[in-house]
Amino acid sequence: MxxxxxxxxxxxxxxxxxxxxxxxxxxxxxxxxxxxxxxxxxxxxxxRIVLFPEDWSFEAYAYLLSTPAFMRSLGNSAFLATAGTLCSLAVSSSLAYALSQPRFLFRRGLLLMILLTILFSPGMIPNYLLVRELGLMNSIWALILPSLANGWTVILMKNFFDNVPAELNEAAAIDGCSAFRTWVSIVLPLSLPALATFGLFFAVGYWNQFFAALLYLNDSEKWPIQVLLQNMLLNASNIDLVTPGQQVEAPPTEMLKMAAIIVAIVPVLVVYPFLQKHFAKGALVGSIKG
Missing domain, CATH: 1.20.1070 (Rhopdopsin 7-helix transmembrane proteins)
Known part of the structure; x- marks a missing residue:
């Protein structure tokens, strides 16, 4: 022993x-x-190679946050993450709630169609044609509307709503609540763990939008932070950050790149701890039960 x-x-x-x-x-x-x-x-x-600096400085961050291009890209990403997350949660949760109701007439057909979208992806070219035909080219909504919901998220949300007691819906109907009011006033407040979990997924996805922005956004003023960061990492010069006529002594380019990377990842690192307590509960209830 x-x-x-x-x-x-x-x-x-x-x-x-x-x-x-x-x-x-x-x-x-x-x-x-x-x-x-x-x-x-x-x-x-x-x-050049610094592991334990003797002198600390926020000069790189101060320079980045003083440049219009960088602040504009941060604003674009903030709008994209906020509006995209809210719209995706509204569309996904409403569709999932409808599919969780046994009385819904087209429930089985819609479920089959959603499962088909999980198995078969249309690919890049059909998505590009769809965005172009909708007139969304060079619009930030091109990064939101085509990806409002995905099949996997809707299925998991449906499984979560399946576990909401049917007596609550019946009591709401007796009190005269419509289906919409029942969803907003009763079901959603009880679904905060699931909403927080999927909201985190949506927010991170929208904040990290890169390839779709390269395809659909031709105007550099509408670029999110990830596209601007990629442009900074590829170009040896930081001239793209400075507006014409602006006279500012810039820190070394490598320092600006590192500072931009930190600024790009900090929002996710800050938001995650506040949603962590809901994360495990929401993911497990949505994927195991039902």
Whole structure:
């Protein structure tokens, strides 16, 4: 028994050490990006590779947040994430609630159509043609309307609504509530864990919109932050950030790139802890029960 316990202790220690090493390897790129973005420009120009800076500076962030192009792209992404998430939650939850009602006449047919969208994706070219025919080219709504809902999310939400007691709907109907009012006043407040979970998925997806923005947005003033960030990473110069006639001494280009990366990922890192308590509960109830 002692020998077995010793082996278990050694194996446990080895697992902890291995996981700690793996976590350090995965965390190091983020740490390096953050450190470079906060290093004093003079020190960075002297050392180039900085792991433990002597002088800290927010000059790169101050410069980025003072440029119209960067602030405009942040505003575009904020609008995209906010409006897209609200619209997607409204469409997905209303459709899922309708499909969860046994009295809904076209329930089976719609469920079959939704399942087909999960199995067979139309691809990039049909989506592009759809956006063009709808007149959404070069509009930020081209990134929202075609992706308001997806089959997988609707199915999971439906499974969640299936577990709402039918007595609540019956009591609401007796009190004279319409189906819409029942959904808004009773079902949605009881579905906050699921809404928080899927809202996080939607928000992250809209905030990280990149490829669709490259396809549908020709005007650089409508670019979200991810497209502008890609443009910054590919171009050796930061001239795209500065408006004509603006005279500002810019920090080193690499520092601006690192600062832009941090700014692009901070909103997700800030929002996630507030929704974490709902995340596990909403995901499990929506995917297991029913």
């Amino acid at each position: 002692k020998k077995r316990s010793l082996l278990e202790a050694v194996a446990g220690s080895a697992n902890v050490l291995l996981l700690a090493l793996l976590a350090a390897v995965m965390f190091f790129p983020l740490y390096y990006v953050l450190v470079v973005s906060l290093t004093d420009p003079g020190e960075y120009l002297l050392k």
